[in-house]
Amino acid sequence: MTAESRYLRPPWGARVIGNRMAKLFARSVLSTLSVRGRKSGQWRKVPVAVLEHEGERYLIAPRGQTDWSRNLRAAGSGRLARKGRVEEFDAVEVPVAERPPLIEDYLSQFGKFPTVSETFRELPEPADHPTFRIVRHSA
Template sequence: MSAPYLPPPWGARVIGNRMAKLFARSVLSTLSVRGRTSGRWRSVPVAVLDHDGERYLIAPRGNTEWSRNLRAAKSGRLQRKGRGEEFEAVEVPVAERAPLIRVYLEQFGRFPTVAETFRQLPDPADHPTFRIVGSRELG
């Protein structure tokens, strides 16, 4: 599956991710996924969507490294507020993504660049989306 990718501007990538970890702790989790080539753990801040009793990871910037790694690994780790979990992920079919993206924008569209990325990439097929399944807490 090939989707476009919008690389974050330097400020968002270098400063924004660090600031997000400080100021958006109640919203953001740290996603860690093994690299599909290196096998090394890679981490990035993400907003986890809670909707209808399910949790989702949506890639606002398109076909990101984390989304490609998660597609390959089918599992990862999430950490938030000092609590960690391992999980498995199932990619959501394109036909089911639009309502999830609407809810994601309602919840997270106020954050810098989020709404803009969906305006630049309006097709749900452009946003890899994963349902979190089979999670267990890390000790």
């Protein structure tokens, strides 16, 4: 299996129950990412944790080559919603060589959440985790 295809499908409970519960109990941590589907063009939504690192913000895909990461790579932009505010942004993919300190910080901030640390143990290579820097649209 290549890094391009590495993906850990979340268990049923995490997909069906976990995402709904996360919206209720982790509002202070999670944002809702909206990105257009690379095939359908329809807006897709998923809860994500936004990493703040050295004055920049990042999205990291803990489960590997997720649909949202592939859609964001194709679209190059998306929307983040949190606490009633919506922000449009451009996404710049971070080169693999620059990902290790971001992943380390992501784990220190979010590794306590269910399955996060486990996914990085199962997919240990930085290339397995698409990572995007969030760049605000200029007005």
